[in-house]
Amino acid sequence: MSGFPAYRPRRLRRTEALRRLVRETRVVPEQLVQPLFVVPGRGVEKPIGSMPGVSQLSADRAAEEARRLADVGVPAVILFGIPEAKDARGTGAVAADGIVPRALDAIAKAAPALVRITDVCLCEYTDHGHCGVVVNGDVDNDATLDLLADEALAHARAGADMVAPSDMMDGRVGRIRAALDAHGFAELPIMSYAAKQASAFYGPFREAAESAPKFGDRRSYQMDPANAEEALREVALDVAEGADIVMVKPALPCLDLVRRVKERFGYPVAAYQVSGEFAMIKAAAARGWIDETRVVDETLTAIRRAGADIVITYFARDVAGRRR
Numbered sequence: 001m002s003g004f005p006a007y008r009p010r011r012l013r014r015t016e017a018l019r020r021l022v023r024e025t026r027v028v029p030e031q032l033v034q035p036l037f038v039v040p041g042r043g044v045e046k047p048i049g050s051m052p053g054v055s056q057l058s059a060d061r062a063a064e065e066a067r068r069l070a071d072v073g074v075p076a077v078i079l080f081g082i083p084e085a086k087d088a089r090g091t092g093a094v095a096a097d098g099i100v101p102r103a104l105d106a107i108a109k110a111a112p113a114l115v116r117i118t119d120v121c122l123c124e125y126t127d128h129g130h131c132g133v134v135v136n137g138d139v140d141n142d143a144t145l146d147l148l149a150d151e152a153l154a155h156a157r158a159g160a161d162m163v164a165p166s167d168m169m170d171g172r173v174g175r176i177r178a179a180l181d182a183h184g185f186a187e188l189p190i191m192s193y194a195a196k197q198a199s200a201f202y203g204p205f206r207e208a209a210e211s212a213p214k215f216g217d218r219r220s221y222q223m224d225p226a227n228a229e230e231a232l233r234e235v236a237l238d239v240a241e242g243a244d245i246v247m248v249k250p251a252l253p254c255l256d257l258v259r260r261v262k263e264r265f266g267y268p269v270a271a272y273q274v275s276g277e278f279a280m281i282k283a284a285a286a287r288g289w290i291d292e293t294r295v296v297d298e299t300l301t302a303i304r305r306a307g308a309d310i311v312i313t314y315f316a317r318d319v320a321g322r323r324r
């Protein structure tokens with residue numbers, strides 16, 4: 001590499017056309033996934049206070065939103081269901097006519113080409129708000145696995161295009177893979193929340209999904225944010241158990257992990273720009289302290305530059321709409 005003055009980096013920054021020509025990283029709608037929160041009822045659109053512009057939607061409204069997303073070029077949604085009733089074992093999660101199966105059906109009719117991913121977890125369905133069955137005050141790993149497999153199967157039978165286990169139980173990817181294979185869904189991909197941290201950035205989501213734990217926290221099953229080597233072991237386990245796409249979550253606080261997972265495994269990597277990341281941008285922008293559009297573009301570019309192939313973001317619709 002030659003030095004100054006033979007090489008002047010500013011030569012290629014002189015116009016937007018030149019900058020575009022040499023731009024290394026692009027954020028395109030084809031890589032974005034929009035999360036949707038689905039609730040029982042008809043015509044329901046209930047705004048989430050800590051997530052401006054995001055609402056809980058009944059299946060009919062979710063279907064309308066799905067059509068709008070498809071129109072602007074967002075290829076995929078990930079569904080979170082909030083059931084009419086919760087209980088200790090999260091029975092609503094495995095119901096064939098549960099909230100997610102109903103939404104899958106409505107969305108398939110409204111936007112047939114949209115990829116419908118479902119979040120597989122019990123926290124929205126349990127009355128205690130934990131991601132599994134509680135035994136003696138703690139989440140019992142092995143007792144939770146069959147429930148998760150049944151939930152994934154219920155989603156598969158209702159037409160899900162991909163399932164995404166987010167519970168962080170050990171062994172769940174393998175158990176879900178085996179259940180899907182045994183019931184004719186060998187071709188259905190799994191996107192595992194592989195390196196999912198016990199993060200304070202999920203705060204607004206728990207309002208959106210009505211899933212805050214009633215006691216304790218999730219640190220006995222979600223990862224310690226301090227551990228990168230362990231994150232790589234988590235990813236290795238999920239890959240060995242049959243995950244097709246591995247996710248790092250949250251996104252901006254974990255760019256180092258996104259990069260290392262991409263380099264180490266070479267698998268498709270998803271990064272989830274979570275509710276707290278979204279809320280911080282919205283809150284600062286509402287005060288005029290930052291430029292929302294530019295900050296959104298900059299964060300999504302950073303997540304892509306770190307190595308994410310797929311970005312799950314509450315900004316997906318806005319970003320895709322702007323590119324039209």
Ligand code: PBG
Nearest residue numbers: 121123166201202205274275276
């Ligand atoms: C369910 C789940 C959570 C998120 C995705 N799936 C919440 C949690 O683990 O407490 C968080 C997403 C977000 O904050 O946007 N377990």
